[in-house]
Amino acid sequence: MNQNPLVTIILGRPGCGKGTQAKLLREKFGLEYIGSGDLLREMAKENHDFSSSKLKAILDRGDLVPTFLIFKLWLDKIDVMKNKPDFKGAVFDGNPRKILEARLMEDALAWYDLLEFTKVILIDISAEESYARLTQRRMCEKCGQIIPYFGYFKQMTECNKCGGTLVKRADDDPEVVRHRLDVFETEIQLVIDHYEKNGLLIKIDGNRPIEEVHENILRILK
Ligand SMILES: [Zn+2]
Numbered sequence: 001m002n003q004n005p006l007v008t009i010i011l012g013r014p015g016c017g018k019g020t021q022a023k024l025l026r027e028k029f030g031l032e033y034i035g036s037g038d039l040l041r042e043m044a045k046e047n048h049d050f051s052s053s054k055l056k057a058i059l060d061r062g063d064l065v066p067t068f069l070i071f072k073l074w075l076d077k078i079d080v081m082k083n084k085p086d087f088k089g090a091v092f093d094g095n096p097r098k099i100l101e102a103r104l105m106e107d108a109l110a111w112y113d114l115l116e117f118t119k120v121i122l123i124d125i126s127a128e129e130s131y132a133r134l135t136q137r138r139m140c141e142k143c144g145q146i147i148p149y150f151g152y153f154k155q156m157t158e159c160n161k162c163g164g165t166l167v168k169r170a171d172d173d174p175e176v177v178r179h180r181l182d183v184f185e186t187e188i189q190l191v192i193d194h195y196e197k198n199g200l201l202i203k204i205d206g207n208r209p210i211e212e213v214h215e216n217i218l219r220i221l222k
Pocket residue numbers: 140141142143144145159160161162163164
């Protein structure tokens with residue numbers, strides 16, 4: 001089997017479903033998953049060293065994490081996964097988030113001979129839709145599953161995986177959400193414009209049901 005690797009970068013406003021889509025792609029193609037949101041939350045939870053408590057404050061405010069820190073996490077991960085004998089590719093969930101990160105990531109992907117196989121997908125939802133989804137979504141207290149706020153998820157009363165209690169997420173405070181949306185418009189939008197200018201950006205309508213968005217992404221990756 002000498003198939004080309006597949007690298008996808010999935011971007012979109014908070015709540016667009018990029019995490020869900022990234023995980024579907026991981027399962028479908030056996031990709032490595034690089035979601036710095038998860039990596040960072042994990043790191044912040046440690047709560048006993050210098051970086052983790054600082055990081056927790058940044059995440060609680062909805063601010064962007066310094067590039068060097070995020071990049072350190074990525075590089076460690078890319079280096080390990082690239083050396084796996086059965087490496088099939090990777091999916092980046094919600095990153096890069098700054099122009100500087102996009103440039104650094106291109107350098108890294110080129111170094112690991114992956115840049116030519118990289119596709120950038122924007123799951124497009126409006127700022128209003130993003131706000132509604134974020135201020136009203138919930139999380140399972142027990143297993144951490146995120147219950148989005150759209151379609152049939154709105155009716156869910158307990159976790160469909162483990163039966164756990166559903167609670168509001170800490171970073172879904174309306175003021176924090178508004179700030180995260182501002183960060184999107186001022187920083188992440190520049191990254192999207194950058195990929196669009198380079199002809200790398202593929203736009204997908206994020207208002208469709210999860211399965212349909214997934215199908216549309218698969219069609220494009222073919
Ligand atoms: Zn659960």
